[in-house]
Amino acid sequence: MAEVSVEINGRKFRMACEDGQETHLSGLAARFNGYIDEYKGAFGEIGDTRLTVMAGIAVVDELNEAEKKLAALKAELDAVTKAGNDVAAEAEGMEAKFAAKLGDVARRIESIATAIDAAGQDTQTQ
Template identity: 40%
Template sequence: MGTVNATIAGRQFRLACEDGQEEHLQALAKDIDQRIIDLRARFGEIGDTRLTVMAALMVSDENSELARKVRRLEEDVAALQDARVVAADRARAASDAVVGAFNSAAERLESITRKLNHSLPAGTGVGIG
């Protein structure tokens, strides 16, 4: 288990974390400390506990907003995936229709060619297709 020494609101804290997470925990502690410094600059000395609570509420608010954004993005992704499936189905149907039209045209051309060949006089040596 790793440990980090961090300064938050002018006080030293020894914090435990999983091995390899020390740098991340240090960055989080610095973020909280900077928020408290910013709040202190805005509101003056209103007490460490109050500043810490205000910083925690700010983080919680940001977390809540990010969670809402993630939910909206997940909904957007799901809608786009549904639209992709619909578009793929339409493209497949359009492709099938084009293939069917070409096959139908080819069959008509073959039928016309057969009729023309039957209508030519026998022994002329002329034929189509």
């Protein structure tokens, strides 16, 4: 396990993380500290605990909004996927009908060709 030193609201904290995740953890801490700095600037010194709670709630609020957007996008993706599957099924059905019609036309042309050949042979034998 790796260890990272992060600074939140002017205080240093040693945090453990998986190897290779040090930069990610530092970035998350810096982002969270940004919320605290923002609230400190807006409300002044209202206490470390209140600042931390307000920043935590802001982060959870953003997470909640992101989850809502993700759910909406998933629903939209599901609808588009279903519509695409419906179109593909309809296209397959049309292709099958077209193939059947083409087969019918080919048989008719073949029977006409056979009739023409037979008529030509009849006129040659007379």
